[in-house]
Amino acid sequence: MGLMSRTLWHVNRSPLRYAVKTGVSAWHLNEKLERRRQAQALSVSSAERSKADDLNRDGYAIVTELMDASIQDEFAQAGLVRLKNIDTSESKQTSTWKKFWVRLLDTEMKDGKLSADNVFVRYALQPAVINVVATALGEIPWLDYVLLSYSRHTGESLASSQLWHRDHDDVRVIKLFSYLTDVQEDGDGPFTFLPRQSTDKFGYPLRRSHFPDEQVFQKVSRSDIKVMRAPRLTSFMVDTAKCLHMGSRMEPGHGRLLYTATFFAFPRMYPGGKQRPFALTANTTPLEKLVMGL
Numbered sequence: 001m002g003l004m005s006r007t008l009w010h011v012n013r014s015p016l017r018y019a020v021k022t023g024v025s026a027w028h029l030n031e032k033l034e035r036r037r038q039a040q041a042l043s044v045s046s047a048e049r050s051k052a053d054d055l056n057r058d059g060y061a062i063v064t065e066l067m068d069a070s071i072q073d074e075f076a077q078a079g080l081v082r083l084k085n086i087d088t089s090e091s092k093q094t095s096t097w098k099k100f101w102v103r104l105l106d107t108e109m110k111d112g113k114l115s116a117d118n119v120f121v122r123y124a125l126q127p128a129v130i131n132v133v134a135t136a137l138g139e140i141p142w143l144d145y146v147l148l149s150y151s152r153h154t155g156e157s158l159a160s161s162q163l164w165h166r167d168h169d170d171v172r173v174i175k176l177f178s179y180l181t182d183v184q185e186d187g188d189g190p191f192t193f194l195p196r197q198s199t200d201k202f203g204y205p206l207r208r209s210h211f212p213d214e215q216v217f218q219k220v221s222r223s224d225i226k227v228m229r230a231p232r233l234t235s236f237m238v239d240t241a242k243c244l245h246m247g248s249r250m251e252p253g254h255g256r257l258l259y260t261a262t263f264f265a266f267p268r269m270y271p272g273g274k275q276r277p278f279a280l281t282a283n284t285t286p287l288e289k290l291v292m293g294l
């Protein structure tokens with residue numbers, strides 16, 4: 001890690017992160033105001049508003065019933081196709097640090113970009129999804145990336161996101177998760193988390209970002225845990241910066257295919273100069289462009 005990223009690592013685990021976020025936001029005031037204005041103009045249903053309230057109050061919301069029926073079939077089929085092609089995705093994957101985890105969309109990116117009409121991009125751009133996240137954040141969100149990950153058993157000890165952690169990519173990180181395989185048993189490695197209020201009891205122990213079960217349950221009751229055992233096509237949103245979470249604790253012979261769309265409030269806290277991982281098409285709307293940061 002360089003000096004800059006090491007400094008940010010510490011900043012983003014301290015109360016200073018809010019000052020940094022405010023400072024970075026001041027640079028982009030016009031766009032920030034435009035995003036707020038456009039969020040006000042969205043027509044948001046009462047069901048969507050109530051999910052946004054859940055998200056802000058508890059740090060999570062179950063949103064399966066808000067997903068657009070017309071995209072579900074295509075989304076599910078596309079998941080099955082990627083599952084069949086796992087061996088090629090694995091050999092081409094760029095980062096292999098998480099051995100229990102394979103990224104499946106890398107192979108279909110062109111120059112590091114997914115087309116805005118790719119079903120996994122469109123899934124994140126569904127009006128209901130944008131409405132809920134925009135209402136929760138009070139502004140048009142920034143879609144940072146979409147991810148399709150396949151988790152499987154490795155026989156190694158628990159590591160990285162299999163341990164309890166909060167994501168530190170930004171002050172608030174709203175992830176839309178959808179299962180593309182059934183996750184009905186503990187062996188299927190369900191996404192597991194603590195609601196915001198329970199996470200707050202844990203505080204911010206210094207010097208560590210990932211914690212074993214014992215350490216978490218010294219401060220938080222085990223009965224507070226939410227284990228997302230659910231059939232495929234279940235969708236939920238979690239503020240993973242505010243809620244301790246873990247998952248992918250797979251048993252032998254089990255596999256879990258999970259879709260993730262990650263949203264922040266603009267501007268991204270780590271500028272980083274990284275190019276956007278999306279490519280627009282002739283049909284991309286101005287609102288979708290704003291969400292994708294294009």
Ligand SMILES: O=C(O)CCC(=O)C(=O)O
Pocket residue numbers: 151161162167175189190191192240245246247248260
């Ligand atoms: O694999 C899991 O269920 C945990 C994933 C995770 O930590 C994340 O998406 O931030």
Ligand SMILES: [Fe+2]
Pocket residue numbers: 161165166167240245
């Ligand atoms: Fe995480």
